[in-house]
Amino acid sequence: MQKMKKMREKRRIYLDHASTTPLSARVRRVMAPFFDLSYGNPSAIYKEGVVAKEALREARKTAASVLGARSDEIIFTGSGTEADNLALLGTFEAARKKTPHFITTVIEHPAVLEACRYIEQSGGSVTYLPVDQKGIVRPENVRRALTPKTVLVSVMYVNNEIGTIQPIKEIGRMLRSYRDKEKSRFPYFHTDASQAPNYLPVNVERLSVDLMTLDGSKIYGPKGVGMLYKRRGITLEPVIRGGGQEGGLRSGTENMAAIVGMGAALEEAAATREKESKRLKKLQEYFFSRLNEVLPKAIVNGSRSERVPNNINICIEGLDGEYAVLLLDARGVACSTSSSCRTLGENSSSYVINSLGNGRRCAGSSLRFTMGRGTTRRELDTVLGLLGEVASLGARR
Amino acid sequence: MQKMKKMREKRRIYLDHASTTPLSARVRRVMAPFFDLSYGNPSAIYKEGVVAKEALREARKTAASVLGARSDEIIFTGSGTEADNLALLGTFEAARKKTPHFITTVIEHPAVLEACRYIEQSGGSVTYLPVDQKGIVRPENVRRALTPKTVLVSVMYVNNEIGTIQPIKEIGRMLRSYRDKEKSRFPYFHTDASQAPNYLPVNVERLSVDLMTLDGSKIYGPKGVGMLYKRRGITLEPVIRGGGQEGGLRSGTENMAAIVGMGAALEEAAATREKESKRLKKLQEYFFSRLNEVLPKAIVNGSRSERVPNNINICIEGLDGEYAVLLLDARGVACSTSSSCRTLGENSSSYVINSLGNGRRCAGSSLRFTMGRGTTRRELDTVLGLLGEVASLGARR
Numbered sequence: 058m059q060k061m062k063k064m065r066e067k068r069r070i071y072l073d074h075a076s077t078t079p080l081s082a083r084v085r086r087v088m089a090p091f092f093d094l095s096y097g098n099p100s101a102i103y104k105e106g107v108v109a110k111e112a113l114r115e116a117r118k119t120a121a122s123v124l125g126a127r128s129d130e131i132i133f134t135g136s137g138t139e140a141d142n143l144a145l146l147g148t149f150e151a152a153r154k155k156t157p158h159f160i161t162t163v164i165e166h167p168a169v170l171e172a173c174r175y176i177e178q179s180g181g182s183v184t185y186l187p188v189d190q191k192g193i194v195r196p197e198n199v200r201r202a203l204t205p206k207t208v209l210v211s212v213m214y215v216n217n218e219i220g221t222i223q224p225i226k227e228i229g230r231m232l233r234s235y236r237d238k239e240k241s242r243f244p245y246f247h248t249d250a251s252q253a254p255n256y257l258p259v260n261v262e263r264l265s266v267d268l269m270t271l272d273g274s275k276i277y278g279p280k281g282v283g284m285l286y287k288r289r290g291i292t293l294e295p296v297i298r299g300g301g302q303e304g305g306l307r308s309g310t311e312n313m314a315a316i317v318g319m320g321a322a323l324e325e326a327a328a329t330r331e332k333e334s335k336r337l338k339k340l341q342e343y344f345f346s347r348l349n350e351v352l353p354k355a356i357v358n359g360s361r362s363e364r365v366p367n368n369i370n371i372c373i374e375g376l377d378g379e380y381a382v383l384l385l386d387a388r389g390v391a392c393s394t395s396s397s398c399r400t401l402g403e404n405s406s407s408y409v410i411n412s413l414g415n416g417r418r419c420a421g422s423s424l425r426f427t428m429g430r431g432t433t434r435r436e437l438d439t440v441l442g443l444l445g446e447v448a449s450l451g452a453r454r
Numbered sequence: 455m456q457k458m459k460k461m462r463e464k465r466r467i468y469l470d471h472a473s474t475t476p477l478s479a480r481v482r483r484v485m486a487p488f489f490d491l492s493y494g495n496p497s498a499i500y501k502e503g504v505v506a507k508e509a510l511r512e513a514r515k516t517a518a519s520v521l522g523a524r525s526d527e528i529i530f531t532g533s534g535t536e537a538d539n540l541a542l543l544g545t546f547e548a549a550r551k552k553t554p555h556f557i558t559t560v561i562e563h564p565a566v567l568e569a570c571r572y573i574e575q576s577g578g579s580v581t582y583l584p585v586d587q588k589g590i591v592r593p594e595n596v597r598r599a600l601t602p603k604t605v606l607v608s609v610m611y612v613n614n615e616i617g618t619i620q621p622i623k624e625i626g627r628m629l630r631s632y633r634d635k636e637k638s639r640f641p642y643f644h645t646d647a648s649q650a651p652n653y654l655p656v657n658v659e660r661l662s663v664d665l666m667t668l669d670g671s672k673i674y675g676p677k678g679v680g681m682l683y684k685r686r687g688i689t690l691e692p693v694i695r696g697g698g699q700e701g702g703l704r705s706g707t708e709n710m711a712a713i714v715g716m717g718a719a720l721e722e723a724a725a726t727r728e729k730e731s732k733r734l735k736k737l738q739e740y741f742f743s744r745l746n747e748v749l750p751k752a753i754v755n756g757s758r759s760e761r762v763p764n765n766i767n768i769c770i771e772g773l774d775g776e777y778a779v780l781l782l783d784a785r786g787v788a789c790s791t792s793s794s795c796r797t798l799g800e801n802s803s804s805y806v807i808n809s810l811g812n813g814r815r816c817a818g819s820s821l822r823f824t825m826g827r828g829t830t831r832r833e834l835d836t837v838l839g840l841l842g843e844v845a846s847l848g849a850r851r
Binding site: 069071073076077078079080082085092093096097098100101102103104105106134135136137138139141142146166167168169171172174175272274279280281282283296297298299300301308309310311312313314315379382383385386390391392393 | 466468470473474475476477479482489490493494495497498499500501502503531532533534535536538539543563564565566568569571572669671676677678679680693694695696697698705706707708709710711712776779780782783787788789790
């Protein structure tokens with residue numbers, strides 16, 4: 058009995074799935090043979106290589122089918138960050154001599170923002186679009202920022218901190234007709250969809266995107282693998298150069314286990330999407346509905362409607378967010394204050410929340426809970442039960 | 455009995471360990487918990503993150519100790535290729551405006567050569583040093599190529615095709631005294647040591663190197679992970695930009711399982727080095743001693759003495775190397791003709807062997823057998839027994 062109680066106490070409540078997810082048991086099984094049984098290099102021409110090449114082909118086909126894309130449009134990378142870099146820096150490098158212009162938003166992931174900073178330092182220019190109070194970028198702002206020099210627009214599908222869903226389809230359609238009108242190949246449209254596949258369709262045709270980033274470590278797949286969808290006809294320069302793997306766009310011996318795992322994880326995300334979204338939407342609504350019972354002044358950061366169902370991000374005025382995370386940690390709850398990925402030199406307050414209307418009060422006083430496949434209502438009850446105490450202990454003095 | 459025979463027939467003889475190695479069982483065990491039990495993001499400040507950060511710190515310490523380096527000098531990357539790119543492109547980017555000069559050799563891996571091509575296209579210059587008939591670069595040639603603009607010398611430790619060991623220590627010492635004399639921080643000395651750790655010491659002090667590339671997939675570690683040793687005081691720009699992981703030099707959520715596996719694999723390589731080198735040296739000598747019984751005219755490509763013990767690379771004049779690989783494959787043997795990593799647009803003949811004196815006759819007519827932990831004398835006997843038939847069937851018409 059004592060032991061049972063101890064075990065229950067020890068059980069952690071993990072609510073940081075936007076930071077990283079555990080590996081799905083099924084995905085892990087699919088990956089297993091590629092560590093030691095089927096370890097061939099797909100560049101080799103003998104049997105072990107052919108087997109690996111076939112598995113690579115299958116993983117690419119699986120990934121492409123989830124996106125409604127063609128196999129030759131899939132480039133496997135070492136991370137979501139690398140896929141973002143390949144989209145932005147690869148476009149920049151191909152157009153470098155023409156002092157190209159880029160459009161992005163102030164709420165992008167550091168993988169996009171730091172690539173943009175490099176572009177600015179290297180002779181390109183970048184427009185950073187604001188978001189509205191709800192954390193949504195307006196398509197008409199994208200339209201207004203376009204210049205004849207614009208080569209790429211990069212807008213994330215789902216924000217990693219506040220979970221807001223950006224109007225990708227609208228922006229994609231607008232850019233498509235802009236290109237038609239201007240009779241130009243540019244601008245390309247890139248979206249970082251790392252946080253999307255568990256909850257939203259990622260069909261590249263329906264979204265009208267030309268480049269799309271995905272990340273294994275956010276969809277119950279392995280860490281150390283990402284993917285860039287690149288529409289046929291789009292020209293990029295590689296970021297990593299060498300043996301010419303991945304159509305010359307990403308050199309290095311293929312990480313077979315991870316690539317096969319990426320394909321399986323994407324497939325699983327698509328298969329569980331509808332059911333899991335409904336389940337989490339209910340939990341999210343439950344949390345929001347009970348939040349003000351516990352903390353009357355707490356507010357939800359970002360749109361409630363245009364939001365993935367697993368994201369809860371709340372502002373508690375006066376809270377020391379980082380300290381509150383540690384208080385919750387000591388009570389068995391893993392959550393975060395902003396993203397776990399920060400731009401260099403930034404402090405712990407959130408540039409995403411700072412960009413919302415109430416940013417100044419909330420940037421350092423917010424908590425992000427991101428639910429996942431294992432999250433239960435009971436866990437949310439526990440968190441809700443802790444919030445009052447945490448808000449009071451964690452208040453700035 | 456019939457079944458036993460069938461099983462024995464089916465057993466493959468894998469002799470392409472320079473292309474990639476299977477994952478060590480011990481390394482696999484060490485990696486296992488990081489897939490689903492301990493899946494935290496080391497950037498997070500709660501318990502799961504702290505546990506991951508501690509494992510990351512330990513892996514870095516382990517890797518550093520094998521190199522005689524300090525933990526803060528280790529940068530984990532997504533592959534050996536990426537580590538090479540970081541060394542070369544990272545140095546180039548930091549010195550870009552000064553039209554810097556690089557020195558390398560004609561026998562480097564494509565990860566170095568393609569980075570050099572980019573440097574040349576982008577305003578830098580590169581000297582490609584030849585090797586002698588034995589496949590060894592001469593330190594005095596490095597010395598002669600130095601200019602006041604030289605920022606980096608990159609010479610591989612062990613060639614991946616012919617296994618020749620380059621005089622890294624001599625070049626390192628020479629460069630050190632050159633820098634002292636010139637009172638300059640430059641040139642840095644980089645070595646791609648991907649093929650070395652199983653057989654040679656990789657102590658960065660004794661080798662006098664400033665930057666060293668290692669690759670998990672060549673040392674019985676996982677694929678999808680590499681490492682760059684970067685001496686304190688060396689300034690690089692990142693190749694992949696974002697959340698600022700790895701001291702800002704390699705952004706992206708850390709691939710914990712692979713990083714922990716990389717540390718364990720390096721440790722294992724160091725622990726088994728002496729014994730395994732002796733064992734393979736005997737097998738190598740055995741093969742070379744019996745080679746001319748089987749094929750009187752076959753010659754060994756590259757130095758026999760300055761060579762890692764697992765590499766057998768032979769030239770059989772008139773042989774269609776690629777066809778011979780397929781013939782051997784059909785007979786149960788996995789080997790290769792040149793490297794499995796080729797520079798873009800290159801045909802199947804080897805630029806490494808082409809750079810030796812007898813290159814023209816041998817570049818498309820060579821076979822590489824690279825032994826590993828599982829290789830036995832019986833396997834070599836089988837290969838020797840097949841070579842006569844393969845040489846005759848595989849002769850160009």
